[in-house]
Amino acid sequence: MNAEQLQKTLRASQYAEQVLSLHSTFLEQDYAVDQFQYSLTTEKIHQLVQETLANLADEIQWMKAIRILRARLMFRWIWQDANQLTNVVTLTQELSDFADASINAAKEFARVPLLAKHGEPVGYNGKVQDLIVIAMGKLGAQELNLSSDIDLIFAFDEQGETNGRKCIDVQQFCILWGQKLIYLLEHITADGFVFRVDMRLRPWGDGSALAISHIALEKYLSQHGREWERYAWIKARVVSGGKEGDDLLEMTRPFVFRKYVDYTAFEAMREMKAMIEREVARRNISDDIKLGAGGIREVEFIVQVFQLIYGGSKLELQDRQCLVSLQHLGEVGLLDEQAVIDLEDAYLFLRRLEHAIQALNDQQTQSLPTEKDLRNRIIETLSFATWEQFLDVLNEKRSKVIYQFEHLIKEKGCDSPAENFSQLEQQLDDLLDEHAKNLIHEFWYGHAIKKLPAKAVQRLKEFWPHLIEAVLQSDQPQMALVRLMPLVESVMRRTVYLVMLIESKGALQRLVKMATVSPWICEELTHYPVLLDEFLSMDFELPKRKDLEDSLRQQLLRIEIDQVEDQMRVLRLFKKSNVLTVAASDVLAESPLMKVSDALTDIAEVSVTATLHLAYQMVAKRHGYPLDAEGQRCSLQHIAFAVIGYGKVGGIELGYGSDLDLVFIHYMDEQADTDGQKVISGFEFAMRVAQKFMSLMTTQTLDGRVYEVDTRLRPSGEAGLLVTSLKAFEQYQLKSAWVWEHQAIVRARSIAGETTLRAKFEELRCKILTLPREEQSVRQEVLNMRQKMKDHLGSSKEQKKDGIFHLKQDAGGIVDIEFMAQYVVLAWSGTNPDLAHYSDNVRILEDAAKAGCLSSDDVSALIQAYLSERAESHRLALANHNMQVSAADWHDTREVVCKLWQRLIDPTATFALESE
Known part of the structure; x- marks a missing residue:
């Protein structure tokens, strides 16, 4: 036995003295004195608990055994701590392991009598x-x-x-x-x-x-x-x-770690800190090393506020342990190296002091003792010569924590524009017309403000100078303010958003810029304020397909299959929030057009896939599963159903306001019955899946709808069945379809459903498109269809005389280019099958150049014109404008398109845009 270590242990802890007087055999335990220099593994602690309680069915004996074990371990830990044979991290881990083992043992013991009584x-x-x-x-x-x-x-x-x-x-x-x-x-x-x-x-x-x-x-x-x-x-x-x-x-x-950079954590921290300070003052416990200034809690607050602000995007900050997260804050650059060193040093010192205080009498306290004897015991344990020397070191470490904590709090909100508010107001007033001034007056003196809680009014008044300052920095202050006013009114009761915008100047500036560029985005945020969560967190990177899939799957995972409204809400907000992310990336990060369309198409495809599986599960839950055309059971893993995307979604060219042109096909045995209690035929099963899909997608709710869906491109159009078997689809396309329907298939692509069926459709699509066709006949059919569209959808004669050009429908517009691509496929893929490979216009045209069907110069010019017109159509959609633009601005682009149209489709056409 090491007498010196024993003496130091007993001086460190009156509780240890009591334990030893009751259990003198502890010093003779084989794992005790000579093993105190070793730490206990998690496995060893759990083993000790299990061995101690093994075969104890009597409650009194069980409780006695685990309490004696606790005393033995506490004596051991106090010995180690007093003699510096352990460290804070190891000691706290072992204590936690013992708590875990004790909880699990108590849980199992408590379960047995309950099972006997209740089952x-x-x-x-x-x-x-x-x-x-x-x-x-x-x-x-x-x-x-x-x-x-x-x-x-x-x-x-x-x-x-x-x-x-x-x-x-x-x-x-x-x-x-x-x-x-x-x-x-x-x-x-x-x-x-x-x-x-x-x-x-x-x-x-x-x-x-x-x-x-x-x-x-x-x-x-x-x-x-x-x-x-x-x-x-x-x-x-x-x-x-x-x-x-x-x-x-x-x-x-997600409740803890918001996806956005969440500055509301500062507000919460300030409120909690103020509450703690009031409690410290009330109880006169300024010497509390946990709650007092510069104490353990302030170190934890510093770490946790960064975790809450950035943890949603920086996953390494989600660690539970204070010291681990502190290191991560240094690694990601949120705290400088010296701050990390100072906070870690103070934290370890305060935690060891906490153990010394609590070891005295096994009491949960963090207050420095006032009795001289207890103070002497503490300084002996911590190796200080005098209490004054100890206090000097303690105060030095606490002062470093106080500095970091105050710096963190004061760093935010110290540059409030409220001090210069009258000057800002005057600047704004000079820029506003009478309408805008009236709008502001009605806002501040209207009924909505009068009905607000006092705290919300206060937050709004705090926010207003920040908004004015940001608006004044924009290129068009009045436009930005007028567009943002409805949004401010829609969120003023949800003051968390106002706090976030106050604390994050960058987010507010981005919001003002978006308002200037896009009233559409403002309207989306106004109608669905929950989207602000996404907007404020944006890093302006376009969403990746896998992230989209994982996000939607996780959101739908916890919703029961019969909770339809909740499912619809998730689908709608998923679509809206991610489209908003794309729009922000488009406007603020100037993402390339093709990448933007890819992202918008990915959002649609992920939404369609999830909706199809929901619809299939709902029908299968009620009616059981059908058989496929080969007699196999169509389980959730083999649904024998596919969704075909046409038009913009098929061509991977979705815009912000695009609807989805969809066709449903199946590979089920239409005559065979399902295997559920409420039996229906395979045909009826497929029909109900399609109907349920349409309901989930298109039903208008408070959250809007997921997408508008157009199914008129199905066989026989509106007169045809909503869903068609693959075999019937093939027969129709080969025997009954019009040329314009084959035109539509050029831009068709399977986007969701069973893999094998999707592959079968792609094979069929290639077969249809590579059918031999007479070139002149195709040219005439394409020309006729294009003329009908111009007559019905293009600009009127009066509009043309006024210099209006419909970017999509008029000569030289987007549809001309699309029709030329479709002509290329239908006319020439019989001898050049590679032309039928892609469904998007750009790659179709590129393949036409590779095959020698069009010159590289013509293709380059056409693609450039196409991308320019589509980019403008995106900008117009974001600005809530129609597709009518100034013809003069687009003369050169249209000339390129029209001249190629003349050579490729209509040799009799003349290029005379000015006289239209």
Whole structure:
């Protein structure tokens, strides 16, 4: 036995003295004195708990055994800490491991009598429900201190009932389970306790149900979760609960870590800090090394505020542990190297001091003692000669924390334009016409403002100078302000958005610029303010296909198949938010046109794919699965159904306001019955899938609709069936279709559905397009169809005389170029099959040059004209303008297109744009 180390341990802790007097054999344990220099692995701690409690069925014996084990381990940890045989990180990890093992052991012990009385808790999904135990606070971060309580939340995956002799619902079962777990750990016996358990961080706090379902927790966080709870949930960790627990925790991540750069965290931090300061003053606990100025909590606040602001986009900042996240903040450049060093040094010192304070009497306190003896014990443990010397070091470290904390808070909001507001107002007033001035006056003195809560009015007044300052910096201040006013009015009750714009000057400037360029974007944000979440987080990179798929899948994952309204809302907001992202990238990052169209097409395809699978599941749930044409069961993995995109979506050329031209085909046995309880034929099954798809896509709700869908390009048009078998589609196209329908197939492409069926369609498309055709006949059919479109959709004679050019429909416009590409495919792919490979105009034209059907110069000029006209059509859509532009501005471009049209399609046409 090391007498000197023993003496130092007993001086460090009166509690250790008590433990040793009750359990003198601890020093003789084989793992004790000579093993104190070694750390305990997680596996070893769990093994110790299991061995200690093995074969103990009696509750009193069980509670006695684990409490004695706790005393043994506490004595060991105090010994190590007092003699500097461990460090803060190792000690807190071991303490947390013991808490985890104790919780799991108590949970299993508490379960047995409940099962005997009530049976297994079975969810409506048919699965036996587990008690999900979520650790919060220091236990969640695996940073538990010597005498910490443990913050827990109890949850379960699915509501239901038990299957025993005394039936109760799953929630009541889990409440009883949790109550017993708490009792086993915190009830004080002659041997003490294991852990004090704090449940106040659960939704609604004290007085609410002790256990909550996954869906109820999700609803609470989305509708009622407060800013301080976001701080709390940073450290949340599943101690027990399996996959359901992991899924539940994953669900909470978007609540904690917003996808956008979230400056509202500053506001929440200021409010929490003020609340703590009031509490410190009320209780006169300025010497509290956790809550006092420069204490542990301020270090955690500094780390957590950066986590909440940037954690959604910088995943490395989502770590639960303070020191790990502190290092990451330095690595990503959010804190300078010296700040990281100072904060880490202070944190480790304060945590070791915290252990020294708590070791004295096994009490959960962070206040410096006032008694001389206790002070002497602490400075001996921490190796200081005097209390004054210790205070000098403590105050030095706390002052560095205070500096970093104050710097962080004051850095934001110190440059408020409110000080120069009268000057800003005058500048703006000089630029506004009477209409704009009246608009502002009506806004501030109207009924909407009068009905606002006082806090919302205050936030609005704080925001207004920032808005004016940003507007004055724009090229068109009046236009920007007038377009933004409806948006401000729509979000002024949701003050979180105003705070975000106050704190993030860059986001506000981007919003003003977008308003100047695009009233369409302003209108979208005004009608659907939730889209501001996306807008404020944008990094102006176009969304990637895989990210889109993962995002939509995760959003739909937790929605039950019969929750149609929720599914529709997710689909609509997914589409709108991502199209907004593309628009922002288009306007602010000047993304290339082709990339923009690719992204818009990806959004549509991902939406169509998800909607098709939802529709298929809904019909299959009610009627079972049909058989395919070869007699195989059409499960969710083999749906024998495909969606064909025509027009802009087929040609990978979607714009902002484009609808979707779709055709549905299937490969089912139309006569065979489904295998469900409500039997229908395969034909009816396919029809219902198509109808359900249309309903999900096109139903108008408060969130708008996903897309307008046009199905008139299906066989026989509006008179034809909504969905067609592959065989019937083939017969129609080969025997009955008009040439213009084959024209449409040039831009057709399978965009969703079963892989094999999609491949069959692509083969059929190639077969149709490479049919031998008489060139002159194709030319005449294309010419006739083009003339009909000009007559019905082009500019009138009066408009042409006024110098108006319809960018899409008039001669030399987009449709002329599309028709030439379609002519190339229909006329020449019989002898050049490669021309039928692509569905987009640019690559069709490029292949025509490769095949020698058109000259490289002609193709280059035509593609340049096409891209210029399409880029302008995108700008017009963003500006809420129609396709009519000044003919004079487009003379040279139209001349290129018209001359090629004359040579390729209509030799009799004359190029006389000026006289149109």
